[in-house]
Amino acid sequence: MLSMKQGRWSIAFVCMVLGFMLAVQFRSTQDAKNNISYQRVEELSARLLDTEKERDALQEEINSIKNSQETNASAEQRLKELRVRSGLTALEGPGVIVTIDDSKIASKAGENQNLYIIHDDDLLRVINELRAAGAEAISVNGQRLIASSEIRCAGPTLSVNNVRSAAPFEIRALGDTQTLVNALKMRGGVAETLKVWGIQLDIKEASALQIPAYKGASQYKYARPVKEDAS
Amino acid sequence: MILAIGGLIFGILLGSFFPWSLPVAYAKLSSIALLASLDSVFGGIRSGMEDKFDNAIFISGFFTNALLAAFLVYVGDRLGIDLYYVALLAFGLRIFQNLAIIRWNIMKKH
Numbered sequence: 635m636l637s638m639k640q641g642r643w644s645i646a647f648v649c650m651v652l653g654f655m656l657a658v659q660f661r662s663t664q665d666a667k668n669n670i671s672y673q674r675v676e677e678l679s680a681r682l683l684d685t686e687k688e689r690d691a692l693q694e695e696i697n698s699i700k701n702s703q704e705t706n707a708s709a710e711q712r713l714k715e716l717r718v719r720s721g722l723t724a725l726e727g728p729g730v731i732v733t734i735d736d737s738k739i740a741s742k743a744g745e746n747q748n749l750y751i752i753h754d755d756d757l758l759r760v761i762n763e764l765r766a767a768g769a770e771a772i773s774v775n776g777q778r779l780i781a782s783s784e785i786r787c788a789g790p791t792l793s794v795n796n797v798r799s800a801a802p803f804e805i806r807a808l809g810d811t812q813t814l815v816n817a818l819k820m821r822g823g824v825a826e827t828l829k830v831w832g833i834q835l836d837i838k839e840a841s842a843l844q845i846p847a848y849k850g851a852s853q854y855k856y857a858r859p860v861k862e863d864a865s
Numbered sequence: 866m867i868l869a870i871g872g873l874i875f876g877i878l879l880g881s882f883f884p885w886s887l888p889v890a891y892a893k894l895s896s897i898a899l900l901a902s903l904d905s906v907f908g909g910i911r912s913g914m915e916d917k918f919d920n921a922i923f924i925s926g927f928f929t930n931a932l933l934a935a936f937l938v939y940v941g942d943r944l945g946i947d948l949y950y951v952a953l954l955a956f957g958l959r960i961f962q963n964l965a966i967i968r969w970n971i972m973k974k975h
Binding site: 642643644645646647648649650651652653654655656657658659660661662663665 | 868869870871872873874875876877878879880881883886887892895896898899902903905906909920923924927931
């Protein structure tokens with residue numbers, strides 16, 4: 635105890651330093667408790683970073699979904715268009731009905747009787763003319779003409795889409811009515827040529843015409859689409 | 866004794882009205898320095914009770930212990946060795962030991 639009295643000032647100083655440290659430490663701890671602590675800040679910033687990353691990922695997902703929806707919509711649109719073009723959907727609109735029947739004129743003796751009946755090339759000429767005049771859809775006796783449709787003689791009948799039918803033939807074509815009629819009736823045109831042989835060709839204009847869809851099946855056994863490297 | 870308590874109170878007041886507080890990042894270091902100081906003080910009280918008190922040893926021990934403890938914890942932090950807990954354990958054990966001896970001395974006197 636004696637030696638303690640010797641250094642009382644130094645002890646007092648040490649106690650003061652200790653008290654100072656205590657108080658400062660106490661205040662720092664209080665501050666740390668009141669404010670968000672250092673580690674908490676770190677944790678929160680990490681969480682914020684995670685959330686931001688998640689948000690970005692979700693944003694990207696939204697974008698990709700939106701894009702795919704757009705492509706879906708455009709693909710559907712394109713599918714519809716292609717179905718219309720390939721003749722897989724029934725169509726309606728203004729157009730003409732061309733009815734062709736065999737000749738009623740009795741063939742003269744010694745003349746080829748074949749000239750007086752309808753042949754595939756007569757029909758083909760009519761259809762060719764209609765197409766040239768911008769017909770958008772054509773059917774023959776209810777058979778829709780598509781890209782692979784054939785028109786050929788099958789004995790006394792005609793085969794269209796592998797379905798045989800006899801005269802009279804009814805050709806329906808959708809398009810600008812006036813243009814179609816004029817194309818058929820033009821001078822030296824199909825109608826005139828066929829009339830020479832007495833083949834009856836009747837052209838009727840129709841404001842609302844229906845053309846059925848192609849009913850057959852189509853399969854590609856041999857043809858394959860060429861792969862395009864860059865679309 | 867009164868001088869020591871007066872110094873303590875004065876120090877606490879000074880610290881309470883000190884304009885700046887420690888940054889949170891250094892709270893670890895200051896706390897270990899504080900623990901070392903407490904250990905020194907309790908050690909001093911104990912030696913004083915055992916009549917072995919040496920002023921020079923007490924003063925030098927007080928400051929070097931605190932600074933060394935803080936420095937070691939800082940270096941350990943930099944090296945990835947958590948010396949904080951080691952110091953905490955060592956000083957804590959010694960404080961409680963000293964407290965027990967002080968209590969024993971007081972009981973013996975009365």
